[in-house]
Amino acid sequence: MKIPFNKVYFPAREDEYVLEALHSGAHCGNHAFCDKVIALMKSRYGFRNVFLTPSGTAALEMGAVLAGIGPGDEVILPSYTFSSTVNCVVLFGAKPVFCEVDPRTMNIDAGRIEALVTPRTKMIIPIDYAGVPCEIDAIMEIAERHGLIVMQDCAQSYGSVHKGKPCGSVPHLATFSFHETKNFSAGEGGALIVNVPEWDLRASFLQEKGTDRRLVLNGMKNKYSWVDKGSSYLMSDILAAMLFSQLEAEDEIREKRAKVTAAYLDVFGPYVRRGLVRVFEPAPYVTLNHHAFWTVFDTEENKRRFMALLREKEIYVYIGYLPLHSAPYGQKLGYRPEDLPLTEDLAARIVRMPFYTSLADEGLSYCMEHVQHALHTVYG
């Protein structure tokens, strides 16, 4: 049996919805299924304003433009993240300032952010690694003290909740990814959440190539024109139809994924208690969307042995992110591996386990049996 790292899940109605969108003849952005997705996201999680985008990457870029990030600005973010989190900083000429992670979650260590704030700091971009929420309330407090904007990269945390507040509902801006590797997939897709009412109109201009087309759609103008800078930050209605079928099945998807988390916790538990590996330690006040499962081994050598044993059985485990500060482009920008020793060390020992919704239905016991066997072979 082969256990891939990820697999897209099809709930019940995707064919029906995608065909409906196709035959509607209205395939571009902000049509019927986009409206349905936005309405569902708002009613389920109370998001103030949602803009569907072609990807999580595009949502981050749109957010950076909206926040006015530019040359001379500094943006604090973790180094342990995907390149898109930092690209939205460097693309607009600002300087990334990398912060260490909290080993309990691999999210930005909120306790180390304030020391990095300078008069040039403009924004903080925390992420929610593996769907585990960052300490957004502590981050917002720092931001308020220093007049900073917070854009939470929730690429992995759609449906997670922190202290009763859904991920994405608290900061000034938040972004989601609906890439095929995520819990809910449009193939490629994303969303920008705008929680500052004064930014709504400008966000609609940015999304529509810098035009006020939204005012025409709302019947407030006859003809639209170029009013601001912008790009094409829209999701096709056909992709929104695919996404809608999955968001409608959110409870079913979460339930299945929770089984996968529980199975991993069960099999890794004894090794965690023996102090040999670490797994995420979400705070008691968070609700997980069960996006992913990671484990940090005691040594790189044991990590390699564990991965090789599972790969032999066609169980596709992966390494985590390669830190950005020590990546080729990070070093070109002047950062050095020794700048963030904790991130560097943990990233060298982390493994991400196969995780997808239908693993709960097929392959879970096979996968766990071999994970158990590999752990026993490595540690006895």
Ligand SMILES: Cc1ncc(COP(=O)(O)O)c(C=O)c1O
């Ligand atoms: C933390 C993080 N940010 C941003 C992205 C980019 O999202 P997308 O692939 O939808 O552009 C990802 C995607 O994997 C991610 O994990």
